[in-house]
Amino acid sequence: MIMRGDVAVIGVGMTKFDEHWNKQLRDLFVEAALEALDDARVSLKDVKAMFVGNMGSGMWVEQEHLGSLLADYLGISGVPSLKVESACASSGMAFRLGLMSVTAGLHDVVLVGGVEKMSDVTTSESTHHLATAADREWEAFYGMTFPGLFALIARRHMKQYGTTREQLAKVAVKNHKHGSYNPKAQYQRAISIEDVLNSPLVADPLRLLDSSPISDGAAAVIIARSDIARRFTDTPVYVLGSGAATDAIALHDRDDITTLRSVVLAAKEAYNMAKVEPEDVNLAEVHDCFTIAEILAYEDLGFARKGEGGKLIDEGVTELGGKIPVNPSGGLKAKGHPVGATGVAQVVEVTLQLRNEAGKRQVSNAEIGLTHNIGGSGASCIVHILGRGRR
Amino acid sequence: MIMRGDVAVIGVGMTKFDEHWNKQLRDLFVEAALEALDDARVSLKDVKAMFVGNMGSGMWVEQEHLGSLLADYLGISGVPSLKVESACASSGMAFRLGLMSVTAGLHDVVLVGGVEKMSDVTTSESTHHLATAADREWEAFYGMTFPGLFALIARRHMKQYGTTREQLAKVAVKNHKHGSYNPKAQYQRAISIEDVLNSPLVADPLRLLDSSPISDGAAAVIIARSDIARRFTDTPVYVLGSGAATDAIALHDRDDITTLRSVVLAAKEAYNMAKVEPEDVNLAEVHDCFTIAEILAYEDLGFARKGEGGKLIDEGVTELGGKIPVNPSGGLKAKGHPVGATGVAQVVEVTLQLRNEAGKRQVSNAEIGLTHNIGGSGASCIVHILGRGRR
Numbered sequence: 038m039i040m041r042g043d044v045a046v047i048g049v050g051m052t053k054f055d056e057h058w059n060k061q062l063r064d065l066f067v068e069a070a071l072e073a074l075d076d077a078r079v080s081l082k083d084v085k086a087m088f089v090g091n092m093g094s095g096m097w098v099e100q101e102h103l104g105s106l107l108a109d110y111l112g113i114s115g116v117p118s119l120k121v122e123s124a125c126a127s128s129g130m131a132f133r134l135g136l137m138s139v140t141a142g143l144h145d146v147v148l149v150g151g152v153e154k155m156s157d158v159t160t161s162e163s164t165h166h167l168a169t170a171a172d173r174e175w176e177a178f179y180g181m182t183f184p185g186l187f188a189l190i191a192r193r194h195m196k197q198y199g200t201t202r203e204q205l206a207k208v209a210v211k212n213h214k215h216g217s218y219n220p221k222a223q224y225q226r227a228i229s230i231e232d233v234l235n236s237p238l239v240a241d242p243l244r245l246l247d248s249s250p251i252s253d254g255a256a257a258v259i260i261a262r263s264d265i266a267r268r269f270t271d272t273p274v275y276v277l278g279s280g281a282a283t284d285a286i287a288l289h290d291r292d293d294i295t296t297l298r299s300v301v302l303a304a305k306e307a308y309n310m311a312k313v314e315p316e317d318v319n320l321a322e323v324h325d326c327f328t329i330a331e332i333l334a335y336e337d338l339g340f341a342r343k344g345e346g347g348k349l350i351d352e353g354v355t356e357l358g359g360k361i362p363v364n365p366s367g368g369l370k371a372k373g374h375p376v377g378a379t380g381v382a383q384v385v386e387v388t389l390q391l392r393n394e395a396g397k398r399q400v401s402n403a404e405i406g407l408t409h410n411i412g413g414s415g416a417s418c419i420v421h422i423l424g425r426g427r428r
Numbered sequence: 429m430i431m432r433g434d435v436a437v438i439g440v441g442m443t444k445f446d447e448h449w450n451k452q453l454r455d456l457f458v459e460a461a462l463e464a465l466d467d468a469r470v471s472l473k474d475v476k477a478m479f480v481g482n483m484g485s486g487m488w489v490e491q492e493h494l495g496s497l498l499a500d501y502l503g504i505s506g507v508p509s510l511k512v513e514s515a516c517a518s519s520g521m522a523f524r525l526g527l528m529s530v531t532a533g534l535h536d537v538v539l540v541g542g543v544e545k546m547s548d549v550t551t552s553e554s555t556h557h558l559a560t561a562a563d564r565e566w567e568a569f570y571g572m573t574f575p576g577l578f579a580l581i582a583r584r585h586m587k588q589y590g591t592t593r594e595q596l597a598k599v600a601v602k603n604h605k606h607g608s609y610n611p612k613a614q615y616q617r618a619i620s621i622e623d624v625l626n627s628p629l630v631a632d633p634l635r636l637l638d639s640s641p642i643s644d645g646a647a648a649v650i651i652a653r654s655d656i657a658r659r660f661t662d663t664p665v666y667v668l669g670s671g672a673a674t675d676a677i678a679l680h681d682r683d684d685i686t687t688l689r690s691v692v693l694a695a696k697e698a699y700n701m702a703k704v705e706p707e708d709v710n711l712a713e714v715h716d717c718f719t720i721a722e723i724l725a726y727e728d729l730g731f732a733r734k735g736e737g738g739k740l741i742d743e744g745v746t747e748l749g750g751k752i753p754v755n756p757s758g759g760l761k762a763k764g765h766p767v768g769a770t771g772v773a774q775v776v777e778v779t780l781q782l783r784n785e786a787g788k789r790q791v792s793n794a795e796i797g798l799t800h801n802i803g804g805s806g807a808s809c810i811v812h813i814l815g816r817g818r819r
Binding site for chain 2: 040061063092093094095096098099100101102103104105106108109114115116117118119120121122123124130133134136137138140141142143165166169170171172173174177281282283284285286287290298299302303412413416417
């Protein structure tokens, strides 16, 4: 409870998410970090610690020790800096660690970033590296990959609750529409329901256009003690709540694969800390690695009752202009999903929205925003609630 | 400063460090964690968060998402749990994060562990994976490995300060002697100076017996808010200071390769927080990945003046029975070095020493102990100071 409103986001930055053939992991990180520093009007010497989210740089680009490497290349070598890994929730977790370090009184101004460089290897190698987020002994070893795991979840959700193939497609259509307004999105073009339904089958019922892409990119935010935030910026955004939880890593060890218990637990912690209810949330950036994951998020975050996520997309509630716009950035689907960067990129988007600086994709009257970042098939989840006011 | 004495170590556990052909990474971690829980008289349901140090499980055993996986296999799935990486300083950093989470008021009782399973691949693959802790673009890509990097440091130290080949050997001899008293050490046999000098050359001037081995193993500690520690144990050990810092990752970017600036900075932070001086330290577990690294540690931690580390080993100051016994556990050299487990294993040893439970290797009248855990060639360093009393 003690964290509520104590820490503010004072600056944000991110690279375009894309296939960056001419940039290295370190280049992408430094680009995002410098943009965030510039945005916060913070100089390098003010940064007292750094937390970097990254899933698998050792596997993808043969480089670990990112905490030190990236502090060095950014020009702040000396400060404590580390890498945190929680699969695709790595930088959501890094953000939480940054908050902890400020709340614990260790540091006043901290840089939190996330980065992944995935396109330097073949798609099958990337699929292998991503599958290390599943249970090696019981899932990955037998050839199970993430499209397969989410396909199982989708099939079960369809059977149990009557969720339709078209409803899944509508998630992708919505997020691509939103992405078309975001100059930093990997895909800035609208698609139709037919496009999704006619795209190649990946793991039945999920198709190519149900799936987030393989991406390169980085995102960064500067956080500070709230009581000094206005020394740097006129538009601090406050962190009201933080929640993190885990679940059984293998799908077969869960009681019900249509509910991600880690999300339910993390959301509860975050809502309690922030003293807000799901209906108070004005916008959310959720982890739509596959379209079904956004439907689950609606339900597990309390935006819809269990089983009624599909209805929410049918009714347009989560579109820009709806009651709770979800993924105004384009989400993982259209904005791109450099896995280690995704959690912080969500914080970047919510911050821009709460500062009323989101351009064509601006959610009107946004006071409270939520981020939802999951690892693997939901074995970890981090939820953050940010507010325009400190409350 | 606010952390000093606020957090206590209430239980410790570790596997034997060894080549564990019949155990998986997850088995090793659970074994160490259960021993720590048992030692702390803490039940699984009391553990509110977990921090795991690990350098490269994705590369070595194709398994990431260790935070979730290990919480699941330990039986505490649900609680927030993550993996932190800072090369060979990964679990020293995990310990610091655990302290932060308690100090920030997020959790009362936390499990911090470290684990690495290195022996399932060839030695050359392990050497490759370890080299991801160096600068890929400027060091590893050109074939530079860690024996080579530390050999450069050793050569320069010998030239600049007259440190001798025999002094380096004496570090290994001392640590093997200490290791012979430690039932959990990988090597429990004494060696002679001649053994070291006649062992195969690895990277001139460093020989096989100057080098820590490739190991499998895990270590775990339970930490709690100091004011509730005695609910669980009669022998809490208090964390008095914590320091972390980074340095340029590539050796060629440092002003002086005979001083690890990360160590100097981290030690300063830890000493200041603990309000102790180097001469107050009764024992230390330092990061002797190669013999030269222990000589540097003497100097950079303030046990000896710069250049006089060799004299300290000549004078027997750092042997059991000397003024500041260093690596009573056997150190990385003899105890073994499963890289992600090393930092927490150092805390395990210092805790046992301060509880007067270290058996044949007990340091008499130990009141204050220090741990020194470095990543790569010193691009990151974490120092902790623990005390028998809260002070």
